[in-house]
Amino acid sequence: RESVQLALRLLDEAEIRGYKLHVEVAKFQLKGEYDASKKKKKCKDYKKKLSQQQKQLDWRPEKKDGATRMRHERIVIIRNMFHPKDFEEDPLLLNEIREDLRTECEKFGQVKKVLIFDRHPDGIASVSFKEAAEADLCKLTLNGRWFGGRQLSAETWDGVTDYQVEETAREREERLKVWESFLGDPDAKEQQTTSDSDSASSSVKLPEGKQPPEVNDTPKEDANDEAHKRENNGEGINEDGAPSTDSSLAGSDGEADT
Numbered sequence: 001r002e003s004v005q006l007a008l009r010l011l012d013e014a015e016i017r018g019y020k021l022h023v024e025v026a027k028f029q030l031k032g033e034y035d036a037s038k039k040k041k042k043c044k045d046y047k048k049k050l051s052q053q054q055k056q057l058d059w060r061p062e063k064k065d066g067a068t069r070m071r072h073e074r075i076v077i078i079r080n081m082f083h084p085k086d087f088e089e090d091p092l093l094l095n096e097i098r099e100d101l102r103t104e105c106e107k108f109g110q111v112k113k114v115l116i117f118d119r120h121p122d123g124i125a126s127v128s129f130k131e132a133a134e135a136d137l138c139k140l141t142l143n144g145r146w147f148g149g150r151q152l153s154a155e156t157w158d159g160v161t162d163y164q165v166e167e168t169a170r171e172r173e174e175r176l177k178v179w180e181s182f183l184g185d186p187d188a189k190e191q192q193t194t195s196d197s198d199s200a201s202s203s204v205k206l207p208e209g210k211q212p213p214e215v216n217d218t219p220k221e222d223a224n225d226e227a228h229k230r231e232n233n234g235e236g237i238n239e240d241g242a243p244s245t246d247s248s249l250a251g252s253d254g255e256a257d258t
Contacts, residue, residue: 069132072159076105076135078142079153081116082123088178094118101125108141109134119165123150126157 004025012023081101087094094116102114110130117124129135135156143154167175 070159072157073132074129074135075157076127076129076138076142077155077157077163078125078127079122079155080150081125081147081152082118082150084119084121084123087118088175091179091182097125101127104142105129105138108138117163117165119167119171120163121165124163126163 008023008025011021014021078101082093082097098114098116101116102111105111105114105127108129111127112130113126113128115126115128117126127135127138129138139154139156141154142152145152
């Protein structure tokens with residue numbers, strides 16, 4: 001606003017290159033008459049046809065008929081499958097229960113995930129299916145069924161309850177002690193010692209008091225090579241060309257020369 005007043009005071013009636021300027025505040029107004037009621041309205045039928053055409057050209061799969069199911073309805077909660085103390089006695093039991101449960105639930109549909117809440121006192125496990133109908137079939141089949149001497153209870157997850165039980169420091173120490181004792185099982189050590197003894201017995205044993213013969217790496221001179229050298233020097237050869245074994249022949253030539 002101040003800049004407009006400053007421009008009016010400085011530039012109005014000023015001369016630039018022989019021309020006199022006229023400066024005033026701009027006025028904005030419509031040229032002619034405008035009637036909003038005369039504006040063309042888009043036809044609703046045209047919008048409807050356009051939306052139908054977009055659906056036909058869309059690559060997304062069509063929605064199945066019927067009411068949509070919630071995501072948490074695909075998960076089945078199974079109770080009384082185990083007791084937390086069972087894993088203290090046998091830590092490998094956790095994997096066995098998980099594999100058995102997955103194998104059984106795959107009969108009802110595609111299983112996406114199997115979780116075992118090993119520290120929950122109610123022995124809870126959860127199974128996630130791809131479709132809610134598969135979870136319903138699993139719930140109807142496993143509810144009231146017996147597993148390992150325990151009667152199971154199956155229900156649909158409510159989508160809110162968290163069955164994860166946090167481990168205390170004391171429980172963690174006890175679990176580590178049990179795991180260390182499991183790793184230091186004497187049966188495993190005995191198996192290791194037997195395997196070592198078997199490998200040692202397969203090797204060749206020498207009698208006591210005898211050592212293996214030492215291998216002399218220095219080459220021994222062959223007797224044939226020594227005889228060949230003597231032949232080249234003219235020693236130990238008789239007049240008829242046969243090698244001589246008499247050592248007295250070596251001095252007879254010297255006596256003849258004298």
